[in-house]
Structures are given as C-alpha cells and as structure tokens.
Amino acid sequence: MSFDRRSVILLVVLTIAWGVNWPIMKLGVAHFPAMGFRLLCMAGGVLALGLALRVRGEPLRVPPGQWPTVVRLALFNMVVWHLLAICAVKMLSSGRAAILGYTMPIWAVVWGLVLYRERIGAAAWTGIACALTGTVLLLSGELAALAGSPAGTLLMLCAAAGWGLGTQMMKRSRIEMPVGVLTFWMLVVTLPFLLLGTLAFESGWRLPDAVEWGAIAYNAVVVFAYCHLVWFVLARSLPPVVSSLSVMFIPVVGVFSGMWLLGEQPHWQDYAAIVLMFAALASVLLVPLLRRRLREARSG
Structure with missing residues (x-):
C-alpha cells in the first residue's frame, strides 16, 4: 500500500469533482437522451485524454497480447x-443516484470475499x-421515492456491482502499460457500446x-x-477495499451539491452520514498510516 500526500490531494480533488458531477449529469439529461449525452461526453473525453497523452509524449500503442x-x-x-448508471440517473434524483452508485465499495468487498477469498482486517471491516x-442513513429519507422508481434503483445497483467487480479486476490485472494509456483505450472500447445503445x-x-453543452x-x-x-x-496502487472506501465521501458531495444546484433540502440523516463517511475514510486511510508510523518509531 502506497498512500502519500500526493494521493491524498488527488483523492480530495477526485471526490469534489466526481461528487459535483451528479447534479450536473442530472441537468444534462433532463431534456436530452441519456445515452446520447454519455456518448458525447465520452467522445470528448477520448479526445481530451488522447491530446493530453500526446502532449506528454506517451505512445498510445497497446503491447502485444x-x-x-x-x-x-x-x-x-x-x-x-x-x-446502466446514465439510464438510472434519468429515473432518479441526483442524490439518490449517487448514493446507490456508491454502494460500489460494498460490492467490491463482496466480490473480494466470494471470488478472491480476500482477507480483510479489523480496520477495513470498521470502515x-x-x-x-x-x-443506509442517506437512503432512509428516500425509500418511498426509490420504491416509486424500481427500474432506476435496480439499474444503479447493477451498475455499482459491475464497477465493484471491475475494481477488484483492476487491482489484480498484470497489464504492462501506463494507466493513462489503459484509461484511453478502455474509453475507446466503451464508445461502440454507447453508440449501439443510443441507436x-x-x-x-x-x-x-447551452446548459447541456456545459x-x-x-x-x-x-x-x-x-x-x-x-x-x-x-x-x-491501493488494495481494493481501501481504494473503494476512499471514494465513499463522493455520494455525500453529490447529495449536498444537488441540494445547492437543484434546491433540495438536507435532513439530519445527511449530516450523520457525513460523520460516518469520515469515520470510514479514517479507518482505511489514517489507521494504517498511524500503525506504520508507530512501527517505524519502535524500530527506530
């Protein structure tokens, strides 16, 4: 496990940027075909990432095999x-979609236990x-609304389960290519599926x-x-449990940014969930670092 100051900064920026995107997506698909919206976003992402990799001088070649x-x-x-997620976003509020989507860490743990016989420490179980x-607290105030959107709920849970399995696979892959190049080609592979779904x-x-273009x-x-x-x-670079739980604050950002952009009102469950998400992050990020520092101090 290598989680340094740079990783913490990347995680904070990732959390804010990804969390705010849930209400932004909701605005984007409010009156526009959902898969078509995602197709345009991903096509633009392929161009932007490909240009960035070229500027950095990274070859886009995929190694043989x-x-x-x-x-x-x-x-x-x-x-x-x-x-699945972009279709579910159209059926659910941005906050509900974010909460259901970020059950991903739970699915990642389930796949790790079932498929890979992964051992999980006490700190990770606490997280x-x-x-x-x-x-559960974030969802408690949404149960009636979710019951009225069973298709959206099921789609988002299936999307989260698939992402959880993908997270486990990503950690265990033995592919010899830069992460940026791998990300570029995974986006390219996904484009035809989005195009077929759109058509x-x-x-x-x-x-x-203008709003949709933004x-x-x-x-x-x-x-x-x-x-x-x-x-x-x-x-x-991180164990699947750690990388998965490290993004658990994203749905909190999604809920509160949705309140800010879309006018929804917070409840006491939202504030309690923030405390619990901080505890989850601390258990998988801070506790291992403190233990390592203690071992280094004792050995020194």
Missing part, C-alpha cells in the same frame, strides 16, 4: 457502469460498517442547448479525462 485484458477491464469498469450505515433505445436527437464539457474534460485517470491510478 494485452487487448483481451483491456477489453475485459473496460467491460466492467466502463461499459456496465456507464450504460465498511461505517460506510454501509452512512449509506437502439433512444430517439428525439437534437443539438444540445454539462458535456465538464464530463469530457473533468470526469473522463481527469477523474477516470486518477481513479484507475488509485485502483491499481
């Missing part, structure tokens, strides 16, 4: 997540318990208006070209 791994990682980390309790299930295409630009540059890159760096 690595394409099956790239496609497999893209299917769970990108295709399942983006296809999981805090994160799960915080998620098969959506109609009423038109040019986006949401598309934010997603292309900030979410796809930056957030995905940072996330896959963390997912490959």
Whole structure:
C-alpha cells in the first residue's frame, strides 16, 4: 500500500469533482437522451485524454497480447457502469443516484470475499460498517421515492456491482502499460457500446442547448479525462477495499451539491452520514498510516 500526500490531494480533488458531477449529469439529461449525452461526453473525453497523452509524449500503442485484458477491464469498469448508471440517473434524483452508485465499495468487498477469498482486517471491516450505515442513513429519507422508481434503483445497483467487480479486476490485472494509456483505450472500447445503445433505445436527437453543452464539457474534460485517470491510478496502487472506501465521501458531495444546484433540502440523516463517511475514510486511510508510523518509531 502506497498512500502519500500526493494521493491524498488527488483523492480530495477526485471526490469534489466526481461528487459535483451528479447534479450536473442530472441537468444534462433532463431534456436530452441519456445515452446520447454519455456518448458525447465520452467522445470528448477520448479526445481530451488522447491530446493530453500526446502532449506528454506517451505512445498510445497497446503491447502485444494485452487487448483481451483491456477489453475485459473496460467491460466492467466502463461499459456496465456507464450504460446502466446514465439510464438510472434519468429515473432518479441526483442524490439518490449517487448514493446507490456508491454502494460500489460494498460490492467490491463482496466480490473480494466470494471470488478472491480476500482477507480483510479489523480496520477495513470498521470502515465498511461505517460506510454501509452512512449509506443506509442517506437512503432512509428516500425509500418511498426509490420504491416509486424500481427500474432506476435496480439499474444503479447493477451498475455499482459491475464497477465493484471491475475494481477488484483492476487491482489484480498484470497489464504492462501506463494507466493513462489503459484509461484511453478502455474509453475507446466503451464508445461502440454507447453508440449501439443510443441507436437502439433512444430517439428525439437534437443539438444540445447551452446548459447541456456545459454539462458535456465538464464530463469530457473533468470526469473522463481527469477523474477516470486518477481513479484507475488509485485502483491499481491501493488494495481494493481501501481504494473503494476512499471514494465513499463522493455520494455525500453529490447529495449536498444537488441540494445547492437543484434546491433540495438536507435532513439530519445527511449530516450523520457525513460523520460516518469520515469515520470510514479514517479507518482505511489514517489507521494504517498511524500503525506504520508507530512501527517505524519502535524500530527506530
């Protein structure tokens, strides 16, 4: 595990940028085809990330024999997540969608236990318990609304389960290529699936208006070209439980930014969930660092 000051800064920026995007997405798909919106965002993200990699001088070549791994990682980390999540966002409020989407850490733990016989320490179990309790609190005030949107709820839970499996796969992949190049090609692999979904299930295409173009630009540059890159760096460098729980504060940002942008009102459960999410983060990020410092002090 290598979690230094740079990783902390990246995680904070990732949390804010990704959390704010939930109400931004809701604005973007309010009157625009959802998969078409995601297709334009991802296409812009491919261009932005490809340009950034070229400026940095990184070759976009995929090493021989690595394409099956790239496609497999893209299917769970990108295709399942983006296809199902963007459809669910249209059916749910931005806050509810964010909360359900970030049950991902729980699914990552389940996949680790079932498929990989992963051992989880006491601190990680504490973090999981805090994160799960915080998620339940955030959902407690939304149960009636969620019951009225069973399709959106099911789609978002399936998206989260797929992303959780993809997180486990990302950590265990033995692919020999830079994370930026891997992210670029996973986005490219996902584009045809979004195009097929758009052509098969959506109609009423038109040019986006100013608000929709703004949401598309934010997603292309900030979410796809930056957030995905940072996330896959963390997912490959940290244990799956740690990387998964480290993003649990994103739904809190999503809920409160949705209140700010969309006029929703906070409840006591939202504030209690913040405390629990902080506890979850501390258990997987601060506790291991403190233990390491204590060992170093004793050995020194």
